[in-house]
Amino acid sequence: MIAPAAFLALVLLILSVPIFLVFGIGSSLVATLELHQPFTTLLQVSFGAVTKHVLLSIPLFIFAGLVMLQAGVARRLVHLSVTLVGHLPGGLGIAMVLAMGFFAAFCGSILAAITAVGSILMPIMVERGYTKRFVVVLAATAGLLEALIPPSNGAIIFSALTNVPVSKTFAAGILPGFVFMALLIVYVMWACRNMTRDDRSGWRARGQALVAAIPGLMTPLIILGGIYSGLLTPSESASVAAFWAIVVGFLVHRELTVRGLLDALKATAIMTTVIFSIIAMATFLSVILTFTRAPQDLVTFFVEFGATPLTFLLMVGVICLLLGTFLEVVPVIYLTIPVFIAIIDHLGIDIIHFYVVFSAFVGLGLLTPPVCVGVYTAAAVIDEAPDRAFRAVPAFVMVGLIYAALMIAFPIIATWLPSMI
Secondary structure, three states: OHHHHHHHHHHHHHOOOOHHHHHHHHHHHHHHHHOOOOHHHHHHHHHHHHOOHHHHHHHHHHHHHHHHHHOOHHHHHHHHHHHHHOOOOOHHHHHHHHHHHHHHOOOOOHHHHHHHHHHHHHHHHHHOOOOHHHHHHHHHHHHHHHHOOOOOHHHHHHHHHHOOOHHHHHHHOHHHHHHHHHHHHHHHHHHOOOOOOOOOOOHHHHHHHHHHHHHHHHHHHHHHHHHHOOOOOHHHHHHHHHHHHHHHHHHHOOOOOHHHHHHHHHHHHHHHHHHHHHHHHHOHHHHHHHHHOHHHHHHHHHHHHOOOHHHHHHHHHHHHHHHHHHOOHHHHHHHHHHHHHHHHHHHOOOHHHHHHHHHHHHHHHHOOOOOOHHHHHHHHHOOOOHHHHHHHHHHHHHHHHHHHHHHHHOOHHHHHHHHOO
C-alpha cells in the first residue's frame, strides 16, 4: 500500500495539486488502509500540531511585516541602504541585500520581503542598466536572508518539531545571516564592477535617512529584546511587534490606512492558511513514521554504513537540494526533520549546527527550477519571464553552496551565539 500511495502522491504533485492535499491524501491512505489506524487518530495528531503555542507567532510576525510594508517602512529602509552603499560598485544591488536584511528582521514571510523591497528597487536597477535576469535572481537570493535572520518562520517550525527553544534557533541564524549577506555583497561587487555608480551621499543625507528609518529599525530590537530579556515569549514578542507596526503606520509615518490594515489582515490570513494547512496534513506522516519505525531503521542503516557527521551532513545537503527543487520549505521540513532528528542524535551532531546547515540547503530550493517560488515572485514584480531569469540562477546557487560549505566546515558560526543564551 505504501508504494501505490507514494506513486499517487507523486502524480498529484505533477498535476499541481496543492501540497497539503498531496501530503494528506497519500499519508492518510497508508495510515488507515495499511496501518489500520482510525481517522480520528490522524485528526488528533493534526490538531495537536497546529495548536502548539509557539506557532501562534507565525501569523503575528507575518502581520507585523505586512503592516510595516503598508506603513512605508520598506521604502525608508531602501532609501537608507542606497544612501549608505549606492556609490560602491554594484551599489544598488548591495542596497537590495542590505534592505532585505533589514526587512527580514521584522517580517515573517520571504515572499513578502521580496515583494516589498523588490517592487521599490528592482525597477530602478533595471533603469540604471542592470539586466532583468540578474535583478530577479538577486532579489530571490537576498530573500533567503528571511530564512536566517530572526524572526524566521522556518526557525519557529523547526522549534515546534524538535522542542529546541525558539530563542536558540533565532540566535543561530544571526551570524550565518551576516555571512550570507557578506558573500552576496562580494559577488554583487564583482559582477557589477563595471556598472555606473551613484554619487556618494553626504553625511547629512545619510543622517536624515537613518532618522526616517529608526521606527522600523526599532522593531527587531523590540522582538529580540523581549525574547532574550526573558520578558516575553516569542508569541508575546510577535504580538508587541504587530502592535508597534500599527502604531508606526498610523501615528509615526501616518501612511497606514484602514484599507491598508485590512489588506494586511487578508494577506496574513491567506499566508497563514497555506502554512498551517501544510502543517496539519504533513503531521499525518508522523503517524506512519511512528508505527513503521522508519527512523530507527534509518539509524541502523547509517550505523552499518559507517556514516560520519560530515558524510551525513553532505547527504542531507543532496537530499534537501533535490526535494527543494520540487517542494517549498515548509513541506520539506515536515518531510525530513522527523527522520533526520533520530540520526543526528545517534551521530552526536549539534542540533543547532544541523538546523543552520539544513536551512542553507533547503533555502536554495527557492532558486532552483521548476518550483522556485522566490524567482517566480521576483520575476512577477517587474514582469519578466521566469525562464529568462533562470540563466542567472547557477552563479547565485554557487554563492549559496559556498555559504553552505562554510556552515558545515565552521559549526561555531551557528553555535556560538546560541551557546551564550
